Amino acid sequence: MTRLAVPKTYKLYIGGKFPRSESGRTYEVLSNSGEFLANAAMASRKDARDAVVAARSAVSGWSGATGYNRGQVLYRIAELLEGRRAQFVAEIRDVEGVSAAAASAQVDEAIDRWVWYAGWADKYVQVAGNANAVSGPYFNISVPEPTGVVAIVAPQDSSLLGLVSAVAPALVAGNTVVVIASEKLPLAAISLSEVLATSDVPGGVVNILTGSPAEIAPWLASHADVNAIDLVGAGSLDWISMQVAAADTLKRVFTPENGPDAAAPALGRITGFTETKTVWHTKGLI
Amino acid sequence: MTGTQLIPTERALALIGGEPSDANLRRYLHGIPGVDAVGLEQRAAALGTRSVKTTSKAWALDTIIKLIDLTTLEGADTPGKVRSLVAKALTPDAGDPSCPRVAAVCVYGDMVPYAVAALGAAHGDPDKGGVSVAAVATAFPSGRASRSIKLEDTADAVRAGADEIDMVIDRGAFLSGRYGLVYDEIVAVKEACKRPDGSYAHLKVILETGELNTYDNVRRASWLAILAGADFIKTSTGKVAPAATLPVTLLMLEVVRDWYRLTGEKIGVKPAGGIRSSKDAIKYVVTVAETVGEEWLTPHLFRFGASSLLNDVLLQRQKMASGHYSGADYVTID
Numbered sequence: 001m002t003r004l005a006v007p008k009t010y011k012l013y014i015g016g017k018f019p020r021s022e023s024g025r026t027y028e029v030l031s032n033s034g035e036f037l038a039n040a041a042m043a044s045r046k047d048a049r050d051a052v053v054a055a056r057s058a059v060s061g062w063s064g065a066t067g068y069n070r071g072q073v074l075y076r077i078a079e080l081l082e083g084r085r086a087q088f089v090a091e092i093r094d095v096e097g098v099s100a101a102a103a104s105a106q107v108d109e110a111i112d113r114w115v116w117y118a119g120w121a122d123k124y125v126q127v128a129g130n131a132n133a134v135s136g137p138y139f140n141i142s143v144p145e146p147t148g149v150v151a152i153v154a155p156q157d158s159s160l161l162g163l164v165s166a167v168a169p170a171l172v173a174g175n176t177v178v179v180i181a182s183e184k185l186p187l188a189a190i191s192l193s194e195v196l197a198t199s200d201v202p203g204g205v206v207n208i209l210t211g212s213p214a215e216i217a218p219w220l221a222s223h224a225d226v227n228a229i230d231l232v233g234a235g236s237l238d239w240i241s242m243q244v245a246a247a248d249t250l251k252r253v254f255t256p257e258n259g260p261d262a263a264a265p266a267l268g269r270i271t272g273f274t275e276t277k278t279v280w281h282t283k284g285l286i
Numbered sequence: 287m288t289g290t291q292l293i294p295t296e297r298a299l300a301l302i303g304g305e306p307s308d309a310n311l312r313r314y315l316h317g318i319p320g321v322d323a324v325g326l327e328q329r330a331a332a333l334g335t336r337s338v339k340t341t342s343k344a345w346a347l348d349t350i351i352k353l354i355d356l357t358t359l360e361g362a363d364t365p366g367k368v369r370s371l372v373a374k375a376l377t378p379d380a381g382d383p384s385c386p387r388v389a390a391v392c393v394y395g396d397m398v399p400y401a402v403a404a405l406g407a408a409h410g411d412p413d414k415g416g417v418s419v420a421a422v423a424t425a426f427p428s429g430r431a432s433r434s435i436k437l438e439d440t441a442d443a444v445r446a447g448a449d450e451i452d453m454v455i456d457r458g459a460f461l462s463g464r465y466g467l468v469y470d471e472i473v474a475v476k477e478a479c480k481r482p483d484g485s486y487a488h489l490k491v492i493l494e495t496g497e498l499n500t501y502d503n504v505r506r507a508s509w510l511a512i513l514a515g516a517d518f519i520k521t522s523t524g525k526v527a528p529a530a531t532l533p534v535t536l537l538m539l540e541v542v543r544d545w546y547r548l549t550g551e552k553i554g555v556k557p558a559g560g561i562r563s564s565k566d567a568i569k570y571v572v573t574v575a576e577t578v579g580e581e582w583l584t585p586h587l588f589r590f591g592a593s594s595l596l597n598d599v600l601l602q603r604q605k606m607a608s609g610h611y612s613g614a615d616y617v618t619i620d
Binding site for chain 1: 604609610611612613614615616
């Protein structure tokens with residue numbers, strides 16, 4: 001007797017929970033050779049709206065945590081990724097049709113990148129901040145602060161590495177994230193959300209949507225409660241219109257990048273989604 | 287309200303079949319059929335599934351704003367807080383002059399003079415474009431004070447210019463079966479709502495359904511309040527969880543409908559506390575329309591007691607007007 005396979009249904013990750021799409025829609029995820037792999041939820045604009053609500057409510061807790069604490073939490077994600085590397089390797093091989101060695105290298109790179117960004121959590125303020133020169137008996141200090149909710153269109157040609165490269169830096173400063181995963185390669189993204197759900201990341205800090213970026217991203221670009229949008233994976237979309245819509249609500253915007261070096265690790269990806277707060281403080285009067 | 291209040295009271299006495307003693311009221315209230323709790327909750331859940339979109343939704347959102355009692359009932363309230371509440375009541379959305387005003391502001395009794403002063407010429411009947419002042423009275427929210435204190439609390443608010451009084455019933459007395467006491471208190475508070483010119487402030491009777499434990503008790507308390515002369519029956523103070531729920535509101539609307547069929551008199555219903563999203567509020571609007579009819583969707587017959595609901599409704603209005611989602615930065619911080 002042959003055993004009936006039980007394929008996994010890949011759902012969304014919103015506010016620390018795994019809901020189906022509000023629209024009830026799903027789409028088939030196919031392997032590189034065209035075989036059916038899994039059903040994934042096809043998020044609608046209302047799922048994106050709910051994800052922004054979840055992300056907004058998580059901002060105060062996540063941005064209020066100390067840099068040390070955020071660093072530890074992010075590092076913990078890298079540890080958990082390491083523990084589930086076999087699953088990620090298998091999923092990347094399935095959807096991208098690459099060799100085991102190439103898939104393994106992508107997972108390694110993703111984990112290393114996560115660790116690299118985790119290390120910045122308690123350091124980027126010292127690098128990006130400044131004690132300004134003043135002509136008076138007081139200090140004047142500029143510090144970067146997280147901007148709030150960041151929407152991300154993840155790179156579309158990478159399962160895990162592209163997603164991590166875009167999400168991790170936004171989290172470092174204390175932003176919360178709504179990310180649209182790669183439409184064709186969403187499996188590793190949802191598995192990453194399972195890692196996040198069992199790590200120390202508070203619910204709502206990362207929200208992962210699967211489905212059509214062309215459908216969802218414009219709603220996030222014009223959403224008044226989104227503070228910044230990373231269009232790194234939106235190169236094939238009408239991203240100029242989205243940038244225009246984002247300008248209406250004064251969002252910070254990262255423009256599309258293509259190729260294997262998209263969203264390469266850089267301090268600028270952290271500081272790009274921060275705002276500079278400048279304060280003064282008296283010097284000791286005695 | 288005019289001085290015709292005696293007529294319903296006499297009718298109530300006729301219905302009860304004697305003086306409003308504990309025994310007579312008990313015989314009457316316990317003779318009311320019990321509530322089918324499963325059926326009630328299922329009906330409420332079914333009414334909550336209606337899809338209200340586009341022009342219907344726009345109408346519902348504006349209707350909700352017109353029915354809101356914009357409320358601040360905190361120990362930390364100040365005259366300044368009340369003034370900003372009044373400003374919000376008069377101009378809910380500064381970016382959209384077409385946005386309607388709310389029905390009333392609801393404050394503690396000692397804040398009534400500040401609300402009246404802040405409203406100025408806009409103080410008036412919501413049916414005529416004004417905004418009323420509602421005051422909670424009778425030792426809100428617990429109701430644990432002597433009768434004379436409660437009456438003075440009420441009369442003081444009315445003297446200060448309150449158009450509506452939100453009183454709490456004595457839940458302890460109700461639950462221990464002393465219905466006569468509860469009845470007398472409502473009648474007395476109603477009398478304390480009388481102004482020198484003989485007119486009455488609108489009386490809303492808060493049942494605090496979260497403390498009444500059963501649907502049967504909610505139905506009895508609703509009947510008791512209406513018999514005693516309530517103009518409105520209100521679910522909750524907002525200080526006790528659970529506050530307003532859709533099944534409880536549906537049940538109270540059914541009592542109001544039955545009373546209307548019995549006497550031709552229209553009583554208002556005010557769910558209060560816990561209604562924070564437009565989506566929830568629309569469910570209540572649907573429930574009102576389906577239970578007592580659309581004519582109940584006026585400020586004189588239905589209110590939402592809410593504070594944060596207004597901002598969510600405004601965000602939805604902005605979304606419908608602009609076509610993109612709005613955010614908390616585009617409404618006031620309360």
